[in-house]
Amino acid sequence: MPLDRMLGLFETARACMPVVTGDAAPRSDLAGKIIANVFLENSTRTRCSFTAAAHRLGATTIDLLGGTSSASKGETLLDTCANVAAMGVDGLVIRCSDTCGPAAVAGALGLPVLNAGDGKHEHPTQGLLDAFTITEHLGRTDLAGLRVGICGDVATSRVARSNVFALTRLGADVTLMGPPTLAPDDMATLIDGLDMPGTVRVVHEFDPHLEQLNVLMVLRIQFERHGGGGVPDDYRLHWGLTADRAEHLPEDAIVMHPGPVNRGTELDDAVCDGPRSLILQQVTGGVAVRMASLLDCLGG
């Protein structure tokens, strides 16, 4: 995403924040419009966030959820979406396991499509909301020199990928951290050729890097994606952000997590609920960023 568009989204999101928190009246930009949530993979959290964003803009929503959709009758994602589009809905929010599925649908149908997570590929609004949360916290959108660690289950994480793209675009230097099984070296090439002002590297140690980080984003261990393999039994010992370990972060460093948190595995309670944590701010900012994204795609 070009820098200008990202900063425009952030500006809209900032204007939407009082609406999200109930300090300003709901908007009616999308009154009378229908957004279809096509969630072929389960994600209550993201679906609710998009739904709240739609409602705050005056739109109504229709849910097509994985296990209960025609997809379970063998229909392709594109056929499912073509049908929903033919019902006259004004936009689609798609969560699916097909890499680039939402982009293919958008290309085929000529309808506004928002990617709510496609396989292990991208989760763009999550990347945007994380970057938005950081810029709001710091009070600046130029992240040159900011050192961001993304720790844990990096390989299967569309969140990590989307964060790398968003944060390096804004100038941050990203360190992907994890054991080789979870953070493969070739992820350092993620932004090769994209002309990003920031950088990305991969390391396989945790403790030595903590004191240099301004932001530490702890990823969820997605046990459901690993089927038992790949995640070390002593994960917390080596890679969990324990209360002790968090002591080694600089005093003003912040901790983030896309949720839902495996408390006591990748993150200790004391850190999750402590003063460094911006986890709930991420959630609130997420609705604002999704309002901005809906306005960007469907508004005006």
Place this chain on the structure above:
Amino acid sequence: MPLDRMLGLFETARACMPVVTGDAAPRSDLAGKIIANVFLENSTRTRCSFTAAAHRLGATTIDLLGGTSSASKGETLLDTCANVAAMGVDGLVIRCSDTCGPAAVAGALGLPVLNAGDGKHEHPTQGLLDAFTITEHLGRTDLAGLRVGICGDVATSRVARSNVFALTRLGADVTLMGPPTLAPDDMATLIDGLDMPGTVRVVHEFDPHLEQLNVLMVLRIQFERHGGGGVPDDYRLHWGLTADRAEHLPEDAIVMHPGPVNRGTELDDAVCDGPRSLILQQVTGGVAVRMASLLDCLGG
């Protein structure tokens, strides 16, 4: 359904089309009303269509879905619906496995009830939307002399039954086509005694009839209803509408399908996505017909 009422619904549906497609503002005829979708059998497509129709008329919806409803606690359809009705909802849309369940509910409760498919019996709004799509395509509502083939899994298809009733009412001559297991001969008696201007017959060959058809409606093989038996392994060879076979249709003949399509089984991609196909028009017309049906039952 009497001809006058059907033509009245089509006229209303035609007026609703620009609302469905977003070319006209949503209506507020049903503002403040609540429609309950009681779907004890799964049907994302039909439920979404009814929901979009309700939203376009200003109503809100509440979903009671099969696996999660009180019905799974052993409650009867009538008790479930009596309870929802007692909550003050303004209308019910019912999908169930009980033949005539929706009619029984309507009789017992004195509340507007729309049948969204009852067992193997009827699917009236599907019959209406298919007929509407044909009349809109042809630019006339008198279908006398029109030759419509309905091909495939006819026996278990409430769609086929409802189409026979709607199309013969408008004067069309319907040919039900399929192997004897899927298209039993006694379906030719479906409209006996109903004084329809059109006709219905059953044939067990496909190719010899293609060149006489103005409309070919291909039904979905409902594998989930057959449990493996009844559907020949070489179904596509003998009964699939392949690209080759479609060549034998008259040049201006149209192809329809109620969806979701089993691509490569009953319908080839080239036909499904080709110029003859009115499949997505059916979907769009479906929302308009359901708006008209809701207005007919609840409006004014």
Place this chain on the structure above:
Amino acid sequence: MPLDRMLGLFETARACMPVVTGDAAPRSDLAGKIIANVFLENSTRTRCSFTAAAHRLGATTIDLLGGTSSASKGETLLDTCANVAAMGVDGLVIRCSDTCGPAAVAGALGLPVLNAGDGKHEHPTQGLLDAFTITEHLGRTDLAGLRVGICGDVATSRVARSNVFALTRLGADVTLMGPPTLAPDDMATLIDGLDMPGTVRVVHEFDPHLEQLNVLMVLRIQFERHGGGGVPDDYRLHWGLTADRAEHLPEDAIVMHPGPVNRGTELDDAVCDGPRSLILQQVTGGVAVRMASLLDCLGG
């Protein structure tokens, strides 16, 4: 709940009744507000009732349902709710298996929370709606001297507990009735120390008490909670409210049931659908009481 607040809720509920039944226009007190239904245990009936109440007040709703929520990824109730709250929703309706879960969430989050049933503990709006239905039927809110029987699966019933609290607060004398396995003697101590004007006792016979009851509330046998044990095979013989047995109630006694009814087990058809039955009035009153509860927690 203090008597004053309860009577205030009843007064509001009475004013809401014409809105529920469609005899008055919907209200807009909660227009623009979002209510999240967090139902980690399944309850279509209660969820629909709260949703209808929200819609009748102009609010929109978002559903987080048990099997599909992040809770199934191991998240705690509090984390789930903290996240939904951070999305800016204006109130939570919570159904869960954790005793006092909703109270804990309310304490932690400082957001309006309505308890829609927590484990075997309480189901406050059910207690309120049952009491409301009785007071509306009798035309008085002082229930001193009224004899109410609650019969059947008392031990696991949050409905029974909430009814005891509501009814004794209004002055009624409650008799809990059931075999010792389902109605343990220590439930007679439920209101000890609460300074209720009414009384509660436990009996293990049914027939001898019938002729003294003004109200008989028949509970649902929750087979799903017993796993086969605890419910006698000859339950109907000894504890079902059969048509014969109902003959022994005083002429003006009323019969209630929180639903869904196991017809032919705890209640015979003739009684369920007979003139004594207030079962559907309970359902209608339930929406009004939930409107009043939402207004009490979120309104103005």
